[in-house]
Amino acid sequence: MQLLFLGTGAGIPSKQRNTSALALKLLEERGTVWLFDCGEATQHQILHTTLKPRKIEKIFITHLHGDHIFGLPGLLGSRSFQGGDEPLEIYGPTGIKEFVETFLRISRTHLTYDIVFHEQLEGVIFEDGTMRVEAALLDHVIPSHGFRIIQKPLPPKLNMERATSLGVPKGPLLAKLKGGEAVVLEDGTTIKSEDVTEASQPGFVVAILGDTRYCEAAVALSRDADVVVHEATFDAETQKLAKDYGHSTILDAAKTASRAGAKTLIANHISARFLPDDEKILIAQVKDVHPRTWIARDFAEYEWHQQAHKLKKKMENHR
Amino acid sequence: MQLLFLGTGAGIPSKQRNTSALALKLLEERGTVWLFDCGEATQHQILHTTLKPRKIEKIFITHLHGDHIFGLPGLLGSRSFQGGDEPLEIYGPTGIKEFVETFLRISRTHLTYDIVFHEQLEGVIFEDGTMRVEAALLDHVIPSHGFRIIQKPLPPKLNMERATSLGVPKGPLLAKLKGGEAVVLEDGTTIKSEDVTEASQPGFVVAILGDTRYCEAAVALSRDADVVVHEATFDAETQKLAKDYGHSTILDAAKTASRAGAKTLIANHISARFLPDDEKILIAQVKDVHPRTWIARDFAEYEWHQQAHKLKKKMENHR
Ligand SMILES: [Zn+2]
Numbered sequence A, B: 001m002q003l004l005f006l007g008t009g010a011g012i013p014s015k016q017r018n019t020s021a022l023a024l025k026l027l028e029e030r031g032t033v034w035l036f037d038c039g040e041a042t043q044h045q046i047l048h049t050t051l052k053p054r055k056i057e058k059i060f061i062t063h064l065h066g067d068h069i070f071g072l073p074g075l076l077g078s079r080s081f082q083g084g085d086e087p088l089e090i091y092g093p094t095g096i097k098e099f100v101e102t103f104l105r106i107s108r109t110h111l112t113y114d115i116v117f118h119e120q121l122e123g124v125i126f127e128d129g130t131m132r133v134e135a136a137l138l139d140h141v142i143p144s145h146g147f148r149i150i151q152k153p154l155p156p157k158l159n160m161e162r163a164t165s166l167g168v169p170k171g172p173l174l175a176k177l178k179g180g181e182a183v184v185l186e187d188g189t190t191i192k193s194e195d196v197t198e199a200s201q202p203g204f205v206v207a208i209l210g211d212t213r214y215c216e217a218a219v220a221l222s223r224d225a226d227v228v229v230h231e232a233t234f235d236a237e238t239q240k241l242a243k244d245y246g247h248s249t250i251l252d253a254a255k256t257a258s259r260a261g262a263k264t265l266i267a268n269h270i271s272a273r274f275l276p277d278d279e280k281i282l283i284a285q286v287k288d289v290h291p292r293t294w295i296a297r298d299f300a301e302y303e304w305h306q307q308a309h310k311l312k313k314k315m316e317n318h319r
């Protein structure tokens, strides 16, 4: 899994930061990419990466402000143009379906794939054998949501060397052992699953939160997460402004991550008022509250290392 | 007047060319800018120029395909965010009003200015003391229009040096002379308007055409124009494809300009199949039909020289 930030700005695009979009790359896990928010020119940002629009399986929209959705029309069209024919699932607040259907109709855009809309963003909104996504309402000036993406524990891995050395023949017995069962060999020996499998590996927990004031729902979604992506439109010195406009300071974000016991915080949705040099100041404001805090930048990528159970910076600005 | 190309590609954005947008800068003439089409990320392109969104007075939309309108939501919001409070006039096919009103409502975008919509695009669609705009339907797969922008002849300019040397005192007499009247001085001398004014200067005629097959309406709009901006999605070797998809080849564009007696042709809406090196080939295909043909590039700017009555290249790629 990698988190690739495509747009990390707030409100309007600047030369440094585009409006919101974040790709959760699940290429190893499920061969697809999940996109969180889709500000204008997200497809342009994608042109500078190795992402393929047709690989996007799900799009999650935190809220309907323009800086989070105005890239949808173009991206949906390009996904079609570039040969996407797998259905696309869009999860967003009520109104997202009307928005998409209106621009498709008026621009006479005929997609090569179907869209399934999910406008109910409370509780478990997606679950299959390997992943679960939970959503909750945050506290912004319009309904804005956060998502908790949970990778289920990975099934035990078969250690083929050990199985062979213990005399387990290739075939159905191996499958049983992998599935957790014990088996009896022809010579009467009993082999337990744990004799030939590595321990089951815990999955990751990622919290991706939309625009919000400091709130309990954000803490709950971030509980023990490996990484929390939280907006930080303001800095610690403009706390009142943040509250008035329904936003967070970087200190709010750090408090949320700290109270939730989250490992890493990535501060996102950074105002154009802050220049690259100001990032040190922002980081300094939270070093006592949540030391492992990073400031997102466009094209910054973070990689999940399953064995180490840790998120690491991959590279920055591969534009 | 300057023509500043903000997006010169076809269909979807590429690294070289964004989707359609063209600024007709009328800063000297009326202190404003007129925008023709507004593909996604037009506001991002504008970030790399000296254009101010609040200076945009009118937006003309040739047709409702996504590559010509998906930048409107973001641009309208940013025009508001950046302090635009002058009303904005939008001229576009039926449907443009619903498109704009829907995304404003769903994204809860509250603009600081009013929008006046004009969905009737036949004949004279705008006229004031200095400018006139005519529109006509072209021949595309959906209703697509062309615009003929006419600058009215500039009023005669007063030659102050001559007026003084002939003994005309400062004051109301000068205004009469400028307005074309003759006046009698205190000493009985009659001064005619033409004695103290430069000849009235003809204005420019610019034709900006939407996506279209070769058609008579395009020729009519381009009649004797100083410059025609015409799509050239295909080259002369893919004539049949062009027709099937409702588009033109560069040869179609050149024939239109030539039959219309237009001075300069700027070929626009260039497919991503053509790389910068292919431009020579495209130009070669039309050199016998319309020699003064240029291929538009993103950020290329062309300047109108009123005295010389001629359009000249200003610079390329000031990104
Ligand atoms: Zn936002």
Ligand SMILES: [Zn+2]
Binding pocket: B010, B011, B020, B065, B067, B068, B211, B269
């Ligand atoms: Zn087009």
